[in-house]
Amino acid sequence: MNRKAVLPRIVSLAAVLLALTAWWIVTANGWVKPLFLPSPPDVWRAFTDMVTSGYKGSPLALHIWDSMYRLGAAFALALLTAVPLGILSGSNKWVQAALYPFIEFYRPLPPLAYYTVLVLWLGIEDASKIMLLFLAAFAPLYIAVVSGVKRVPSDRINGARSLGASKWKIYVHIILPSCLPEIFIGIRTAVGVAYTTLAAAEMVAAVTGIGWMVLDASKFLRSDIVFAGIIMMGLIAILIDIAIRSLERKIVPWSGKE
Amino acid sequence: MKLKHNDSRRRSRIGLSIVAIMMALLFSACSGNSAPASDSNANRAGGQQTANNGGEQNKTANKETEGEKPTQTSSSGGTEAELPKEVRIGFQVIPNAELLAKTLGLVEKKFPDVKINWVQFDSGRDVNTAIASGGIDLGLAGSVPVAIGIANKLEYQVYFLHDIIGDNEALAVKEAAGVKDVSGLKGKKVAAPFGSTTHFSLLSALKEAGLEASDVKVLDLQPPDILAAWQRGDIDAAFVWQPTLAKLIENKGTILTTAKKLAEKGIITADVGVVSTAFANKYPQFLKQYVGVLDEAIAFYRSEPEKAAQSIGDFINQSAQDSLAQMNELVWLTSEEQRSEQYLGNGVGSVFAKVLKETGDFLVTQQSIPSAPDLAAFEAGIRTDALQP
Secondary structure, eight states, rough: OOHHHHHHHHHHHHHHHHHHHHHHHHHHSSSTTTTTOOHHHHHHHHHHHHHHHOOOTOOHHHHHHHHHHHHHHHHHHHOOOOHHHHHHHHOOHHHHHHHHHHHHHHSSSSSHHHHHHHHHHHOOOOOHHHHHHHHHHHHHHHHHHHHHHHHHHHHHHHHHHHHOOOOOHHIIIIIIIHHHHHHHHHHHHHHHHHTHHHHHHHTOSSSHHHHHHHHHHHHOHHHHHHHHHHHHHHHHHHHHHHHHHHHHHHHHTTTTTT | OOHHHHHHHHHHHHHHHHHHHHHHHHHHHHHHOHHHHHHHHHHHHHHHHHHHHHHHHHHHHHHHHHHHHHHHHHOOOOGGGSOSSSSEEESSSSSSSHHHHHHHHHHHHHTTTTTEEEEESHHHHHHHHHHHTSSSEEEEEEEEHHHHHHHHSSSSEEEEEEEEOOEEEEEEEEGTTTTOGGGGGGEEEEETTTTTTHHHHHHHHHHTOOOOOOOGGEEEOHHHHHHHHHHHTTOOOOEEEEEEEHHHHTTTEEEEHHHHHHHHHHHOOEEEEEEEEHHHOHHHHHHHHHHHHHEEEEEEEHOOHHHHHEEEEEESSOOHHHHHHHHHHHHOOOOHHTTTTTTTTTTTOOOOHHHHHHHHHHHHTTTTSOOOOOOOHHHTOOOOOGGGO
């Protein structure tokens, strides 16, 4: 790695260290009440407590697993529907014209506005939670795929066609690989948006999940658990993003180099 | 495209460095405490530290009171200077004296020069955070959130009991479930809004019936979601308040137990008026006159219940009949009645301080709060100056 790449990393490292030190100084001197800002040792203790004895009857791993299961199921569903529909819409303006009004209508809606309806339709178990996360993930993924398909050079499609490729083969061998970079951008946005609705999805009838854990702790003014939970959620999000990006480098190494 | 790529890589670098720092922190702390037992001890010590901090703050607040006492005694009439310019009151839609005083406009009539700002809340948890952040001066919360607040050293005090919860909070079960008593709930799904008075009542009722928390699947649902889940058949029972309770009964439900029956066994829940300690010390006259307004509303309800019910019914969009029924399910107490040892008394030695203490202790057994302070802290959380004649 060259110097150009290392320097910014040092700056970010220093900034984070500075913020942590400021946090520590402010709380250690009692300038802020622990309810508003618990001290780093308190937050750490809340975390180790959760690791050793769980939270409200379930081990911490189960809370994380349940959240990841909801997120993963919703995302898999979004991938299975948004990519084919996006490719179809990108190459056929009639399909796009028929789908767009619905997607443009629900996309900006705040999830909590329609969550009660989902609960009425699908019940209080995981189905309604997964549906909420799916709806959050679907729109950005679909839109990214549509724009990706539209950006496939027509020369490439015509070239394949002149060589005698069938319509099906053009979809599988030309259009899909060509818009993979865009699909990955869509995936990262979709996972991000779905992740931000995780706490909302776990508001109703959950007794597990990291989002629920933070909400429940806030009812009892347990700021230490709230902070520990939020930090965990942030770190998990970063790990997910890193995983997606390394996958992206493996599958579409040509991304951004065309 | 190229730009975007660079940008994302830079972000990944920041992300990576954050992860690296957190990991480093985690490991360094890991080596510090290894035994789980010592962890929990340390946690308790942390809780006490918190308590000490709060104690110091309370002391300073007390000093303020002492400083202002002379002005308080010198003028008993309540001149304008002693009244605030603006008061923010956090209320909840519960058919009690405070809601009646609001719908009748009694507060505005009593304080023509004070701007009264009514802020509606749906849960005591939000009232707790609102008072903690200085967003409201007076608030109404259930005895459970108030016990949580005092255990967490929130700077507020109980000044009035808006009502003792009676038949308006009950454990309803679906007729189809074939459950005859609370112990029959074993293996069933029961809902309650966590951290509320009904959650506390439900867990206490289960314990009373000899059931462990793991015997029943207790779900965290807000009242509107309870109704939805009930109609879909997702839950077998729910401990909830009016008006949701009435709708559950309408939809083939029967009542297993009520807050009133639990209160007879000593499991008391109440809707509590809390005031920011700093506000109460600064404007004792306002608080006293406000309690006077609440007494006025109670007197109106007792002398003309139909008119009172009409006023509240108009506000919450239901018939006067239904409103009256719900108002009668609550126990309304005047300041004179609350001066009895049985309720707020003089704070010290009062039954309500014990109720708060027992609630706090119960929450500790539920692992909801790490520790509850001693009875004296709960007694100090009650101020009775506004109740005096």
